[in-house]
Amino acid sequence: MxxxxxxxxxxxxxxxxxxxxxxxxxxxxxxxxxxxxxxxxxxPDKAAIEATLQERALRSLAARLDAAGPQLDAIGAAYREWALTHPHRYALISGQALHRDRLSPGVEAAASAGLQTAAHGDQARARALWALAHGLVELELAGRFPDDADVSSAWAAGLAAFSRVG
Amino acid sequence: MxxxxxxxxxxxxxxxxxxxxxxxxxxxxxxxxxxxxxxxxxxPDKAAIEATLQERALRSLAARLDAAGPQLDAIGAAYREWALTHPHRYALISGQALHRDRLSPGVEAAASAGLQTAAHGDQARARALWALAHGLVELELAGRFPDDADVSSAWAAGLAAFSRVG
DNA sequence: GCAGACTAGCTAACGCTGTTAGCGGAGGCA
DNA sequence: TGCCTCCGCTAACAGCGTTAGCTAGTCTGC
The missing domain is CATH 1.10.10 (Arc Repressor Mutant, subunit A)
Incomplete structure (x- = not known):
């Protein structure tokens, strides 16, 4: 090592x-x-260390989504599970914190590729689906939902909206 | 003053x-x-200043959503427009940055109330809708979509998914 | 009108942050 | 042996939030 x-x-x-x-x-x-x-x-600096951690996190998330298969529900569950298992790693790769110019090409895209394919090629839908997953995770991790909120139901409702044929 | x-x-x-x-x-x-x-x-400290700014931002956003009326499309457009007009204020009220214990009661809820009502009382749907809007704004502000991405279409696709009767 | 209290500014300083400069010892190689 | 490279070290700088302690002005009560 x-x-x-x-x-x-x-x-x-x-x-x-x-x-x-x-x-x-x-x-x-x-x-x-x-x-x-x-x-x-x-x-060279702290950002380089952070970027390396971000790259590792993105690859780990991408692998988890990959392993979940093509089903929308499974991908959603995998996304949420990974984020809740590694909340601080998710924080490191969300929002402005990403050192996008220091990541290996394709790594960032790979982490949302699973959600893209689940949208069956419709790019606009895919991006909305990604935003839904990202938003749900962010709000849950930040404690923005009430303590007694049923976040699973919110996920189910969101994924259901996207599972209907457009 | x-x-x-x-x-x-x-x-x-x-x-x-x-x-x-x-x-x-x-x-x-x-x-x-x-x-x-x-x-x-x-x-008393810097957090108190930040909390005051957050409260002002949340009230401003809530007022903007209120003015948009009850239509889902209008609310979504208002949400995005407010965020793009005040990107740094949105950054200050998103994620872990919120000093939730220092805000006046109800202020936080008011800023998402507009989206709640647009979901016609279904709480799970309302939360998913909020997450969608939050996620779309976050990804756009963070530059996570490609430069040539049509973010408006992503919004349209997302809101369309939610506008169908559940 | 004067004494005391309160307000709101100041400087100096502390411990933390990322970062740079410069020094020194160890190992490899001609 | 001499040299070069690598990798550690200490000291230091500027910036951060924050605290202690001083002082000048103003307001209040007698």
Whole structure:
């Protein structure tokens, strides 16, 4: 395991435990017993570390969606399950936080490809479906739904709207 | 105009110009010609300033949705238009950034009430609809759609899915 | 009119952040 | 042996939110 991989592993661990806010150059370095400036021997800046974590998260999500098969319900369930299992990783790849210019080409698209195919080639529908999934996950993770809200029903209602033939 | 109002006005201006990242206690203070620590005579901490901005943004969004009337298409268009007009304000009220415990009761709910009513009382559908709108706006603001993507069509496809009787 | 209290500004400083400069030891190689 | 590269280190800088403590002005009560 290269030092570079060690840094990424430590950072991912830290991310899972304390969220993006707990991910500082000093805490990452301390995790593997070195000083913060030494990290710059392996990565040009913090954004490069974050981008690597984002790439790993996107690939992991894409694999999970892939494994769910072609059924819309299954893909939706997989999307939600992955996000709830790795809430901080989802936070890292959502919104403005994405370092899009530092990702390998295609990685970003792969993470939503599963939803695209479930829309049967209609691009506008596919994007709306992606937005629905993203929005549901974001609102749930941010605690924007009431505590007693039945989020599963909201997913079911949303997916049902899209499962009808347009 | 009280000093408190002056601070909020300066902060909102700064937010609109430079986004949440450009909103620091020092820049806010400099905007009105005082030093950062003096802000603490008027607000307990930065979160209180942010919460005030969030409350203003939520009220503004709610008013915009209210003015759009009961039609689903109109509400969707109003939601998107408000977000694109005030992208940084939308960023401030989306996701984990919301200081929910510091907002006046009901303010948060009011900003999605318009979408709720458009779902004709079906709560699960209402939440999915809200998620769709939120997701579409987030993805568009974050530049996650390709540059040549027809976002209007995605909105149309999404709203069409929800406009069919369940 | 004067004393005391309150208000709202100030400077200095603390601990945190990402980051840079510069130093030094270890290993590989001619 | 000398040199080069790699990878660690410490010290430091600017910026962040925030606190402590001082001071000038203003307002209130006697």
């Amino acid at each position: 290269s030092r570079r991989d060690e840094i990424i592993a430590a950072a991912e661990d830290l991310l899972d435990r304390g969220g993006p806010a707990g991910l500082s150059m000093r805490t990452i370095a301390a995790e593997i017993g070195i000083q913060a400036p030494s990290l710059y021997r392996h990565f | 009280s000093r408190r109002d002056e601070i909020i006005a300066a902060a909102e201006d700064l937010l609109d110009r430079g986004g949440p990242a450009g909103l620091s206690m020092r820049t806010i203070a400099a905007e009105i010609g005082i030093q950062a620590p003096s802000l603490y005579r008027h607000f």
